[in-house]
Amino acid sequence: MTIPEKVFITGASGLVGEAVLRQLLTRNPALEAFVLVRNDLRWQLASRRLGPLATRVIPVSGDATLPGLGLDPLLRKRVECETVSIVHAAADTSFSRSLDHSRFINTLGTYHVTELASLCPDLTRLVYVSTAFVAGRGTGTMLECDNGADAGWVNAYEQSKYEAEGCVRASNLPWVIARPSTIVCRSTEGEIPQINAVHRALRVYHRGLAAMIPGDRVYKFDVITSSYVAAAIATLVQHPNAAGQTVHLCSGRRALTLGEMLDAAYDVWTECPVWRKCGFERTVITDAETYEMFERAVMETGDVRLRSVISSLSHFIPQLALPKVFDTSVAESLLDPAPDPALYWKPMLRRLLENNWGQSQEVAA
Amino acid sequence: MPFSKQDGQNTPAIAGISYAFPAGSRTVAELAKERQLSSSPETLQSFGFGSVHVAVEESPYDLALAASTRLLDEAGIDRSSVGLLIYGGTPGYMSFVSAEQAEEGAAGLCTMSRFKYPASRLQYDLDLPNAWTFAVDQLACTTLLGAARVARSLCLTEGIERALCVSSDFFPVNAGREAIFNCTSDAACAVLIERNGERNRLVSATTVTKGYYWDVDALRDEIVASYFPTARHVMLRTIADAGWAPGDVDWIIPHNVSMRSWQILSGLIRLPNARLFTDNIARHGHTLAGDNFINYRDAIDGGCIEPGQRVVLFAYGFGAQWTGVAVEA
Numbered sequence: 132m133t134i135p136e137k138v139f140i141t142g143a144s145g146l147v148g149e150a151v152l153r154q155l156l157t158r159n160p161a162l163e164a165f166v167l168v169r170n171d172l173r174w175q176l177a178s179r180r181l182g183p184l185a186t187r188v189i190p191v192s193g194d195a196t197l198p199g200l201g202l203d204p205l206l207r208k209r210v211e212c213e214t215v216s217i218v219h220a221a222a223d224t225s226f227s228r229s230l231d232h233s234r235f236i237n238t239l240g241t242y243h244v245t246e247l248a249s250l251c252p253d254l255t256r257l258v259y260v261s262t263a264f265v266a267g268r269g270t271g272t273m274l275e276c277d278n279g280a281d282a283g284w285v286n287a288y289e290q291s292k293y294e295a296e297g298c299v300r301a302s303n304l305p306w307v308i309a310r311p312s313t314i315v316c317r318s319t320e321g322e323i324p325q326i327n328a329v330h331r332a333l334r335v336y337h338r339g340l341a342a343m344i345p346g347d348r349v350y351k352f353d354v355i356t357s358s359y360v361a362a363a364i365a366t367l368v369q370h371p372n373a374a375g376q377t378v379h380l381c382s383g384r385r386a387l388t389l390g391e392m393l394d395a396a397y398d399v400w401t402e403c404p405v406w407r408k409c410g411f412e413r414t415v416i417t418d419a420e421t422y423e424m425f426e427r428a429v430m431e432t433g434d435v436r437l438r439s440v441i442s443s444l445s446h447f448i449p450q451l452a453l454p455k456v457f458d459t460s461v462a463e464s465l466l467d468p469a470p471d472p473a474l475y476w477k478p479m480l481r482r483l484l485e486n487n488w489g490q491s492q493e494v495a496a
Numbered sequence: 497m498p499f500s501k502q503d504g505q506n507t508p509a510i511a512g513i514s515y516a517f518p519a520g521s522r523t524v525a526e527l528a529k530e531r532q533l534s535s536s537p538e539t540l541q542s543f544g545f546g547s548v549h550v551a552v553e554e555s556p557y558d559l560a561l562a563a564s565t566r567l568l569d570e571a572g573i574d575r576s577s578v579g580l581l582i583y584g585g586t587p588g589y590m591s592f593v594s595a596e597q598a599e600e601g602a603a604g605l606c607t608m609s610r611f612k613y614p615a616s617r618l619q620y621d622l623d624l625p626n627a628w629t630f631a632v633d634q635l636a637c638t639t640l641l642g643a644a645r646v647a648r649s650l651c652l653t654e655g656i657e658r659a660l661c662v663s664s665d666f667f668p669v670n671a672g673r674e675a676i677f678n679c680t681s682d683a684a685c686a687v688l689i690e691r692n693g694e695r696n697r698l699v700s701a702t703t704v705t706k707g708y709y710w711d712v713d714a715l716r717d718e719i720v721a722s723y724f725p726t727a728r729h730v731m732l733r734t735i736a737d738a739g740w741a742p743g744d745v746d747w748i749i750p751h752n753v754s755m756r757s758w759q760i761l762s763g764l765i766r767l768p769n770a771r772l773f774t775d776n777i778a779r780h781g782h783t784l785a786g787d788n789f790i791n792y793r794d795a796i797d798g799g800c801i802e803p804g805q806r807v808v809l810f811a812y813g814f815g816a817q818w819t820g821v822a823v824e825a
Contacts, residue, residue, distance in 0.1 A: 342721040343764065410706040412725035421763025425724070428756050432539060432677050437717040 135187075138368065139214040139251075141167040141195055141244060142221030143188075144177035146314065146325045147260055150361030151218050156184040158365060163187045165210050167202075167221065169194045195221050195240030200247055211250045216368050219244040220260040226286040226328060226446035233291035241295035245302040256374065257304045258367050263312040263353060263381050263457050265293040270453050275310070275377045275461040285453070286446040296377075307373045311360040311380040312353035312457060319470050321478025324357055326489040328447040333480070334488045336393070337400055340440050341414040345422035345452035348390030352450075353381045353457055354472055363466045376461050382472045383459035389416055389451060392476060399480040419452040508648040509693020510823065511658070513793040514567035515685040515786055516559045518551035518666075524679060532673040540679050544755030544774065548673060548681035548781030551595045551666045556586035557614050559684035560664035564622055567686040573658065578688075580650055580659035581627040583615035584639035585684070585785055586666055595682070598668035618662060627660065636813030637751055638703070639663050639785035641821055644687055645701045651691040659689040663785035675814075676720065678753045678782045685786030695803060696792075699822040700737035702730050709816035719816060723757070726818045728764045731810050734820030735767075744806050745770040749795060751787040751811035752777045770808070773800060787811065792823070801825045 138155055142148035143166035155162055168174040168190045178185040191210065193201040202210065223236040241259060248257045266273040267284035277300065284290040299306045317324050335341045346352075360380045367373045387395075393414060401407045429441045459469070522530070524545050528537040551559065560583070568575060585591070591614040593601035604610065619629040635642045640663040647659035664684035667673060673680050689698070704726055709719050735745060745767045750758055758772055773795045776787070783790060788809040795801045802825065809821040 339718045340721045342724045409708040411708075412722055412729060415725045415728055415764050417764050421760055424756070424763065425760050428760065429720070432535060433720065434717050437720060440717075 134213055135161055135163045136215050137163045137165055137213045139165045139167070139210055139217045139247075141219045141240075142260070143167070144170065144173040145220060145222075146357055147311065147360055147364070148218070148220035149177050149180065150357050151220060151364045152188070153181060153184060154361045154365035155368060156181075156187055163189065165189050165191050165214065167191055167193050167195065167200060169221075195243055196235055198243065200243050207247070211247065212252070214251045215253050216256040216258070217244065217248050217251070217254065218258045218260065218364060218368060222260070222292070224288060224327075226288050227443075228287050230287040230290060233287040234294065237288070237291035238294045238298065242298045245298055245304060248304050249302060255305055256368050257299070257302075257306045258364055259296065259299045259306060259308050260364065261296050261308050261310045262289065262292050263310040263379055264289045264450065265296060265310065266455055266457075267293065268453055270455050273379070273455050273457050275379050275458055277377070285449045305374040307367045307375075308377040309360075309364050309367055309380055310377065310457075312355045312382065314357045314360060315354040316356055316475055316479040316482065318356050318358045319475040319478070321475050321480075321482045323479060323482050323486065323489070328444075329354065330483060330488060332444055332447065333396055333483060335440055335444065336396060336414055337406070339409060339411040340437065343415040343417045343422055343425060344389070344448060345419040346389045346416050347454070348388060348416055350389050350451065350454035351386040351456055352389055352392060353383070353386040354476070355380060355382055356470055356475060359469050363462070366466055370465055373465055376465070378462045378465060379457040379459045380462060380469070381457040381459055382469055383457050383462075385469070385471050385473075386456065387472050387476060395477050396480055399477055399484065403484065419449065422448070422452070506652075506692045507697040507699065508651040508689055508691050509698060510644075510687060510696035510792070511690040511693055512567050512571045512688040513685065513789045514563050514570060515683055515790045515793070516562035516566065517549040517683050517780070518554045518559065520550040520552045521547050522550050522673075523547045527673045527679070533679070534672065534674045535677055540674070540677070542756075543677060544777040545679040545781055546778035548679050549683055549783070551682040553594050553596070555594050556591040556664040556666050556684065557617065559682070560585070560591070560614065560618060560662050560686070561621055563664070563684040563686040564618060564660060564662050567660070567688055568622060571688055573688075575623050576626050578624045578627045578658045578660050579656035580647055581615060581619050581622075581624055581629040582643040582647055582659065582661045583618060583629070583631040583663070584633065584635065584643050584661070585663040586614075587633060588613060591664060595666050595668060598670075614664075622660075624660065634815055635785075635817055636815050637782075637784050637787070638811045638813035638815075638817040638819040640685060640687060640789055641701070641809065641811055641819040642703065642817070644689060644698065644821065645703070645819075647689040648698045648701075651689060655691070657691050661687045661689065665784040665786070675782070676716070681781035681783045683780070683783035683786045683790065685783070685789050687789050695825065697824045699824050700734055701819065701821045702734040702737060703817060703819045704730050706816045712814050722816075723812060724761060724764055727761055727810065727812060730818040730820045731765050731808060734808055734810075734822050738806070738822035740806055740822065742767050743769055745808055746805040747795065747801055747807040748772045749788050749791045749807055749809045750774070752780060752782040752791070753812075785813075788821075796825070
């Protein structure tokens with residue numbers, strides 16, 4: 132009897148991991164998957180969403196932060212023997228964690244995954260799901276390689292992911308580093324699978340609490356769809372020319388500018404007569420220094436609610452004033468083109484309004 | 497809606513400004529000791545506030561009369577040439593009682609005393625027999641800018657030669673001395689507008705009213721958030737309506753709210769050659785409606801503003817009103 136080819140996936144109950152798992156199982160009917168399960172309840176929900184595909188999934192209890200991924204030794208041996216590819220998508224994506232915490236989950240977790248990978252004799256690919264924002268405070272064109280650490284980072288998440296990339300690069304494995312930018316919706320239809328910092332910032336704008344943001348109208352801000360990211364990662368798992376490549380899963384040169392994004396948001400909000408009646412002003416895009424002065428004034432004196440709003444944005448907002456374009460040359464040589472964000476930005480905004488930023492059922496579904 | 501200068505038309509102008517403060521004053525530290533502040537004195541000092549004027553025995557009317565009398569004496573005009581008197585500030589009967597008796601004054605608004613109007617009494621006491629007299633209300637800190645705008649329009653449309661605009665404000669003891677991190681002061685200010693003037697011409701004005709923010713307690717955060725983008729919008733529109741470029745503006749004459757907020761707003765509007773007149777924030781505090789014109793006069797008297805320079809006056813008032821006025825000095 133032939134043992135079916137297996138992929139090992141971490142973070143399979145998360146936004147990217149689950150979508151990648153679905154893609155891989157759909158593309159290859161003979162493929163089976165080990166998924167690392169840290170939270171049973173979350174996995175059960177994800178498994179239910181997978182439907183019949185879940186019959187080809189073997190959940191294994193463990194935790195990427197533990198040595199040996201916390202796997203039972205016998206089970207671990209089986210994983211090592213049968214796994215031919217690994218997708219490491221597990222991460223703590225919160226921007227507000229301490230550096231120690233982010234490193235513990237994201238960097239140490241990745242190190243443990245590379246340890247496991249090195250013990251898989253038939254491994255053909257390790258795809259590490261990083262983030263385009265390992266570029267941190269860097270500005271200009273970001274290449275699909277290690278752009279260095281000199282610029283520093285906006286938050287601990289970015290730094291921990293950058294350091295995790297280092298673990299992957301240092302391994303002698305057939306790795307691929309996939310760097311998605313900010314996922315804002317599932318497809319060009321604009322469905323929102325998960326609320327993130329961009330959506331929360333838009334909610335602040337919608338509630339009339341966004342006095343200003345740092346940046347410039349012409350600065351680009353890169354967003355992407357989860358369906359593109361999942362399909363791209365599934366391709367990179369098997370692409371013969373991908374080993375040793377760092378790949379931006381981004382809109383790249385087609386990214387919208389801050390001005391375009393905010394104008395579109397204002398246009399969509401004003402479609403609602405009740406919102407229009409409030410007379411909210413367009414948020415001002417200003418320089419980082421003025422924004423910091425405003426932020427400091429609010430933190431020193433503002434009411435609890437406004438302080439909370441400004442504080443929650445502080446781990447993300449500075450990135451807007453750091454203009455960068457993610458080069459996608461490698462991605463274009465290996466993958467289908469990314470969708471044009473102009474196609475899904477407004478539909479996404481309308482979905483936000485319809486589901487009231489995740490208060491209705493769609494986001495959870 | 498804005499007004500703006502049109503070529504070939506006469507431009508009404510500011511012919512004089514005078515003001516009156518009460519005898520008493522308090523430092524920020526003293527106000528804190530008297531529990532008149534919500535924020536710490538250190539915070540308010542870091543925002544540029546030093547001391548404020550506090551009326552005790554004076555009534556708002558006393559201050560309004562003093563400021564107006566001084567202005568008319570300085571102007572030396574024929575009082576019968578004043579065709580309009582616009583009063584704003586402390587409402588009705590409350591304006592006749594001292595700060596100590598504010599509650600009695602408020603109670604008077606619920607009796608026939610409510611018809612005892614300070615505007616009419618001013619017209620009589622100042623001996624302005626030809627002045628059509630009325631009051632403007634609910635413009636808060638933009639009252640005097642609003643009154644000047646109405647006066648300017650009536651000068652143009654009805655041929656009124658001279659108009660006197662007066663505001664007088666005080667904070668009753670129970671209201672405290674702080675409004676959204678600004679230290680409030682008691683004062684009256686009087687402004688004389690003339691139909692034809694060569695100096696201090698009122699070139700344009702813009703007001704944006706956003707009624708959504710009428711509930712100042714419930715929407716405090718929203719007001720803070722909307723203040724800056726709307727202020728920027730109004731100031732830039734005022735400049736554009738004057739036919740000026742941002743680089744043409746020489747001075748910004750502020751209402752005396754916190755220095756910090758003006759630093760932020762300056763960062764947003766980016767007028768490359770404009771200076772901000774801040775001398776009065778520390779020594780007078782925020783006199784509600786009087787700030788801009790008190791500051792304008794002091795800036796001229798102090799030799800800061802020179803003839804022909806281009807000046808933007810801006811104030812925000814609860815209500816919510818954002819008003820900018822462009823003046824060619």
